[in-house]
Amino acid sequence: MNVCIFAFKMEMNRMKKELDIITFDADDTLWENELFFRENEHCFCELIKEYADQNQVLESLLKNEIKTLPIYGYGIKGFVLSMIETALELSNNKISGNTIKEILELGKKQLSYPVKLIDGVEDTLSALQKDYTLVMATKGDLTDQERKIEESGLKKYFSHIEIMSEKNESGYRSLIDRLQVSPDKFLMVGNSLKSDIIPVLSIGGYAAHIPFYTTWEHEKVDKPETCDRMFSLKSIRELLSII
Template identity: 55%
Template sequence: MIQYDTVKVIAFDADDTLWVNETYFRDAEHKFAQLLSAYETENTIDQELFKMEMKNLPIYGYGIKGFVLSMVESAIELSNGKISNKVIAEILQIGKEMIDMPVELLDGIEEVLEQLSKKYRLLVLTKGDLLDQERKLEKSGLTKYFHHVEVMSDKKEKNYSDLLEHLEIDVSEFLMIGNSLRSDVLPIINIGGKAIHVPFHTTWQHEEVSPQEESDEYDVVKNITEVLQYI
C-alpha cells in the first residue's frame, strides 16, 4: 500500500484534471474533418492531423495555437494546395472558439482543493500555451488555492526534476495528481515521487501508454474527491 505521510507539496495538472479540455479538441477535430470532407475521409483526416501535430510539437509546443497551425498545414497538404481562403478562415475561427470556451470545472475539484489547501502547499503544473492557461486559471476561480503555477514546455523526468530543484521541493515530499499516465504519473514515479492517476473519459492519443508501461506504484481514483481518502 502506498503511503502519503511524507507528502508536503501536492501538484495538480490543469487540463482534464481541474477542468474539461480534451473534449473541445475532439469537437474541433470533427469540425475540421467536415471542412476537409471533399478531400479525404474523417478517419484519414484525423490520422494526418495527428501526424502533423507530432511533427510540429518540437516547434510549436502544446496548446491551441499549435493545434490550429497544424490544422492549417494539414488542410494545405490534404488538398494539395487547393484549400480556399474561406476554409482557412473557418479553421482559424475554430481555434478562436476553442480559446473563448468557458471553463468547466470537473465535479468535486473545488471541494478537494479547499480541503487540501488547509494542510498542503498546492501547485499547478501544466503543459500548453502560457496565455491560454493563464486565462483558464483566472476564469476558473481556483487561483486562490495555489502557491505556484508553472506552465511547462514538457513533462518528462528532467523537466520535473529541474523544476522541483528550482522550487526547493524534496521529491520524497511531492505528490502529483493528474489525468495523464505519460505526463503526470509515470515521470514522477520514475524520479522517486508519488502520483495519483485520475483518468478522464477522453485521452489524447499522444498521452496514451501501453499496458506494459503501467505499474502498481501509484493509486488510481475514479473521481477527484476520492483523493481525500488517501491524503
C-alpha cells in the same frame, strides 16, 4: 495478505506522514479541455471532407501535430496551424481561403470557451489547502493557460503555478528543485499517464492517476506496473481518502 497489497498500504502510510506538496495538472484534471479538441476535429473533418475521409484527416492531423510540437509546443494555436497544414497537404494546396478562414475561426472560438471545472475540484482543493502546499503544473499555450487559470477561480488555492514546456523527467526535476522539496515528499495528481504519472514515478515521487473520459492519442501509453507509489482514482474527491 497479498504482498503487493501489503506493500501498497505500507507505502501509502509512509506517504501520508512525509508528504509536503501536492501538485495538480490543470487540463482535464481541474477543468474540461480535451473534449473541445475532439469537437473541433469533427468540425475540421467536415470542412475538408471532399479531399479525404475522416480517418485520413485525423491520421494526417495527428502526424502533423506531433511533427510540429518542437516548433509550436502544446495548445490550441499549434493545433490550428496543424489543421491548416493538414488541409493544404490533403487538398494538394487547393483548399480555399474561405476554408482556411473557417479553420482559424474554430481556433478563435475554442480560445474563448468558458472554463468548466470538473466535479469536486474546488471542494477537494479547499480541504487539502489546510494541511498541504498546493501547486499547479500544466503545459500548453502560455496566454491560453493564463486565461483559464484566471477564469477558473482556483488561483487562490495554489502557492505556486507553473506552465511547463514539457512534462517529462527533466521538467519535474526542475520543478521540485524550485519548490525545494525531495521527490518522496511530492505527489502529482493528473489524468495523463504519459505526462503526469510516469515521469514523476521515474524520479521517485508519488502519483495519483484520475483518468478523463477522452485522451489525445499522443498521450496514450500503457499503464505502468507498480503497486506502491501510484494511486488510481475514479474522481478527484477520492484523493481525500488516501492522504
